[in-house]
Amino acid sequence: MKTSNPEKLHERLITLLLIFIFLLILISSLLPFQLAGSWAEIKTALLQQGKGGEMTLLDLVPYFDTVTERLLIFVPFGFLIHQKLIWRQPQHANAMSICLVVLVALGVEIAQAVISARHSRVLDFVLASAAGIVGIKLSIPVFHIFTRSAFDTTRRLLPGFLWLGNFLVVCICIAAIIPASADLGEWDCDYPLLVGNELTYDRPWQGKIRGVAIYPRELTASEIRNLSHIPMTPENISSRNAAEAIALYSFVTSGSNRTLVHNHTGPLLDLAKKTQDLGGPQLNGGALHFREPLLIKSTVPARAICNAIMASQAFTVETEIASNNLMQGGPARIISNSIDLENRNFTLGEEQGDLILRVRTPQNGSDGSNIPFETQGNALAGGWKHVIASYADGTAKFFIDGKEITMPLHYQEAFFLDTALSARTALAAGFLLFGMGVMASMLFHQRAPFAAAGMSISSTSLVPTISLLTVAIWLGRQLNPILVSAILLIPFLGFIFYRRLQRNFKSE
Numbered sequence: 001m002k003t004s005n006p007e008k009l010h011e012r013l014i015t016l017l018l019i020f021i022f023l024l025i026l027i028s029s030l031l032p033f034q035l036a037g038s039w040a041e042i043k044t045a046l047l048q049q050g051k052g053g054e055m056t057l058l059d060l061v062p063y064f065d066t067v068t069e070r071l072l073i074f075v076p077f078g079f080l081i082h083q084k085l086i087w088r089q090p091q092h093a094n095a096m097s098i099c100l101v102v103l104v105a106l107g108v109e110i111a112q113a114v115i116s117a118r119h120s121r122v123l124d125f126v127l128a129s130a131a132g133i134v135g136i137k138l139s140i141p142v143f144h145i146f147t148r149s150a151f152d153t154t155r156r157l158l159p160g161f162l163w164l165g166n167f168l169v170v171c172i173c174i175a176a177i178i179p180a181s182a183d184l185g186e187w188d189c190d191y192p193l194l195v196g197n198e199l200t201y202d203r204p205w206q207g208k209i210r211g212v213a214i215y216p217r218e219l220t221a222s223e224i225r226n227l228s229h230i231p232m233t234p235e236n237i238s239s240r241n242a243a244e245a246i247a248l249y250s251f252v253t254s255g256s257n258r259t260l261v262h263n264h265t266g267p268l269l270d271l272a273k274k275t276q277d278l279g280g281p282q283l284n285g286g287a288l289h290f291r292e293p294l295l296i297k298s299t300v301p302a303r304a305i306c307n308a309i310m311a312s313q314a315f316t317v318e319t320e321i322a323s324n325n326l327m328q329g330g331p332a333r334i335i336s337n338s339i340d341l342e343n344r345n346f347t348l349g350e351e352q353g354d355l356i357l358r359v360r361t362p363q364n365g366s367d368g369s370n371i372p373f374e375t376q377g378n379a380l381a382g383g384w385k386h387v388i389a390s391y392a393d394g395t396a397k398f399f400i401d402g403k404e405i406t407m408p409l410h411y412q413e414a415f416f417l418d419t420a421l422s423a424r425t426a427l428a429a430g431f432l433l434f435g436m437g438v439m440a441s442m443l444f445h446q447r448a449p450f451a452a453a454g455m456s457i458s459s460t461s462l463v464p465t466i467s468l469l470t471v472a473i474w475l476g477r478q479l480n481p482i483l484v485s486a487i488l489l490i491p492f493l494g495f496i497f498y499r500r501l502q503r504n505f506k507s508e
Contacts (some may be wrong), residue, residue: 011087012501013438018080020431022104025073027427029108030115070127072428077101078135086139094136101132181362182394182411184313187345189306193247193267194336195296196288203341204293205332205350208384210320212335213240214247214266216308218392219316228386228402232320237264240318246308251288260288260296266305267298291324302337306345314392317348321387323380326353342367348389353378357389357396363411373398373409430490437494441502 078101086093105128109120195212197204211232219227223243230236234250241248247266261269272295288296309315317335331349338344343366347358354375358368373396379385388399394411397404464487472479 011084014080014083018077018084021073021077021080024427024431025077025104025108028073030111070124070131074101074105074128074131075135075138077104078132079139080135081132082136082139097136097139098133101136102129105129105132182364183361184310184315184345184359184391186362187306187310187360188339188343189303189310190301191306191337191339191343191345192300193269193298193302193305194333194338195249195269196290196333197272197293197295198333198336198338198341199295199297200340201293201295203330203333203349205290205334206324206328207334207350208287208289208322208324209251209334210287211250211318212247213243213245213249213318214305215244215316215318216246216305216312216314217244217316218314218390218397219243219318219388224388224399225402227318227388228399232318232386234262234264241265247302247305267300267302269296269298271295272297287322305337309345314390315346316388316390317346318386318388319348320384321380322384323350323353326378326381328352331356344368346391348387350380353380355379355387355389355398355400357391357398359391359396361394361411371409371411375400375406379405430486433487433490434494434497437491437496438498440491441495441498 078097081100082093082097085096089096105125108128109122109125113120192199195209213232227239227243230239232240232250237248237250241264245265248264249266249269250262250264251260260271263269319335321334329351331347331351334348334350336344336347336349338347344358345360346368347356349356349358351374354377356372356374358364358372360366360368364370375398379398379400386401388397390397390399396409396411398406465484468479468484468487
């Protein structure tokens with residue numbers, strides 16, 4: 001039976017959208033690509049533990065990001081598959097659609113173990129399959145209800161769809177611009193200063209430490225070289241004071257072998273649990289030895305340190321340490337200004353023999369872990385190390401024994417188009433903008449030319465751009481010209497695409 005032009009146009013649009021959604025599934029599920037080198041690696045990825053000790057295959061925790069991703073992608077995928085098949089195989093469309101959704105969901109999980117650094121999980125497969133089936137169930141009444149008159153109904157709803165898409169684009173872009181900052185203005189000054197553990201007592205560090213110094217600025221290269229040759233003992237505090245340390249501590253023994261901390265500058269540090277046995281083995285001639293879980297904690301919040309660093313937008317942490325266990329992780333907390341596992345201002349820790357620095361910024365989140373800065377190659381191997389970690393103007397650096405041991409991390413370079421957009425979110429927003437352009441083109445043919453043009457422009461590119469400019473001015477940010485150009489041009493491409501597609505049908 002020959003189909004009418006509107007039905008043919010509908011089917012072709014469904015095909016194109018289905019291709020786009022399928023590509024989006026592949027990109028969002030498999031990035032970053034990391035081809036497994038052997039069957040043993042695949043087996044490990046499927047059956048053994050992943051990062052943080054969580055089971056990869058049988059982990060039953062429904063992570064928010066995963067659930068959201070599956071709903072946003074597989075519901076429209078199931079809907080479009082059913083819409084496509086019902087035109088060709090109406091009697092078997094339901095069963096075939098369910099089979100295809102399940103196969104794609106299964107294929108994605110297997111591919112994550114073989115060609116991706118992502119983890120395969122049974123729960124993710126179930127979520128994807130269920131979301132796809134929901135999309136199929138939504139498609140069934142749509143097909144039966146939407147006849148030729150439904151095309152007219154859809155066109156009448158186009159302005160509402162456009163403004164809904166407009167709202168989503170504005171929300172996505174504003175949510176991406178607000179955290180696109182590497183400043184230190186959101187620190188919480190009620191957090192204590194910690195040494196050797198987290199306040200929750202579940203991130204203990206094993207090693208020896210001679211001293212700690214914190215500065216509200218980035219030390220110069222000459223200062224770093226000089227300090228690296230001066231032990232962090234009480235008789236050497238003058239050089240640290242001259243460098244304007246706002247916190248300075250050394251760890252020595254008294255005659256009774258009970259003194260833990262010499263507080264030279266900064267909030268008072270003391271043992272968190274007085275009942276713990278600290279005799280003999282914990283103290284070792286001018287150094288505090290963390291053999292068992294131990295926490296040194298400031299008796300008051302480190303407000304002076306926090307306020308000074310927020311005012312200068314820079315800080316340096318200096319310490320002299322020796323790791324006892326190059327396999328410890330978490331990261332194990334060496335020095336931290338935090339309240340629990342998810343809320344910190346900064347943390348200097350150890351992860352399997354390497355240093356890791358977490359800094360709280362709008363971009364990095366409340367725990368500072370979105371873009372971690374760490375060394376490579378067991379930097380703490382070989383005994384005592386003089387360590388300096390600094391952060392200034394969005395750039396983090398590590399120095400060991402006076403030498404910079406890794407390339408600086410420029411947090412601004414980690415931004416995508418000067419926003420906090422991930423590649424997947426940017427791709428989804430691009431598809432949304434393209435679809436809005438298509439809807440604007442459909443609307444263009446229903447109204448008088450000037451009215452249609454005004455509505456099409458105002459409900460696609462203009463409002464998001466004005467909203468972004470307003471937010472950027474309010475926050476004092478500069479918008480990336482590529483981002484603005486994309487918001488303006490992608491809907492235009494969708495507009496032109498639909499007009500060309502419609503002309504092709506008219507010529508047939």
